[in-house]
């Protein structure tokens with residue numbers, strides 16, 4: 001590997017920082033317009049039963065293909081949308097689009113699966129965020145069997161009491177509320193104590209190294225045990241190979257999600273999958 005030293009290295013990193021800032025500035029300037037232009041879409045990634053391999057739910061993941069620029073990922077633009085405040089409009093769009101799609105799927109006879117959307121902590125800073133979620137679902141005639149939520153980020157802990165009340169109401173109405181990225185800095189054990197949740201999703205960093213690293217394996221197993229002792233459904237994200245799946249099945253993890261089974265894909269491909277025209281990964285058979 002080439003070694004960068006002295007002033008050359010400083011210039012190299014300054015240039016990288018500069019490029020990064022230019023790109024952020026560009027994306028930020030384009031975000032709102034992109035929303036108006038319909039440049040966003042939702043992709044869906046199946047979650048399958050670890051025991052049976054059956055597709056149970058779909059996680060909705062936002063995608064942005066700028067009409068005039070390079071492809072970008074949510075990890076890049078969600079934080080920008082959060083800082084600029086556009087996350088609220090973007091979040092409304094995600095709920096609306098997930099509902100529209102789910103209504104279409106129900107009409108086409110796909111009745112089994114639920115669609116879970118991601119809601120970041122920053123979105124819940126707006127006190128009526130969850131009420132708007134409920135209103136949108138009601139307007140589409142949808143309920144807890146149709147749409148669920150995945151919560152991320154630590155802002156929750158500072159969130160308003162009204163948000164907590166709304167969350168409790170959703171919980172009592174039977175909504176699926178998953179704690180995302182469980183085990184990372186963003187979601188910790190205290191969340192399980194303080195927040196009404198029905199499921200936890202073990203962060204993919206623990207899944208990734210579980211086959212080779214005893215510590216990751218221990219954390220993964222511990223998370224599954226805690227989840228089950230609390231009566232929660234446990235989901236593993238980022239499952240990429242048979243070794244990981246085998247461990248998760250041995251530990252009685254409920255649901256698994258990851259490239260080993262399916263990548264996130266456009267609604268059309270999901271339809272073909274649900275229609276049975278496209279087989280999933282053979283990982284669960286045999």
Ligand code: C2E
Pocket residue numbers: 045060061062073074075078094117118119120150152180181204237238239240257258259260264
């Ligand atoms: P997340 O909710 O934890 O979503 C899982 C991420 O892991 C997704 O990245 C997914 O494409 C990726 N993934 C799935 N299976 C595998 C695998 O086997 N291996 C690897 N390496 N990765 C896998 P994506 O779509 O880029 O999303 C990144 C994050 O952006 C999400 O993490 C979520 O926090 C956020 N996000 C995505 N869509 C939305 C949205 O509509 N609203 C909000 N607020 N946040 C969103």
Ligand code: MG
Pocket residue numbers: 059118150180
């Ligand atoms: Mg998620």
Ligand code: MG
Pocket residue numbers: 180181201203237
């Ligand atoms: Mg996650």
Ligand code: MG
Pocket residue numbers: 180181203204237
């Ligand atoms: Mg994650």
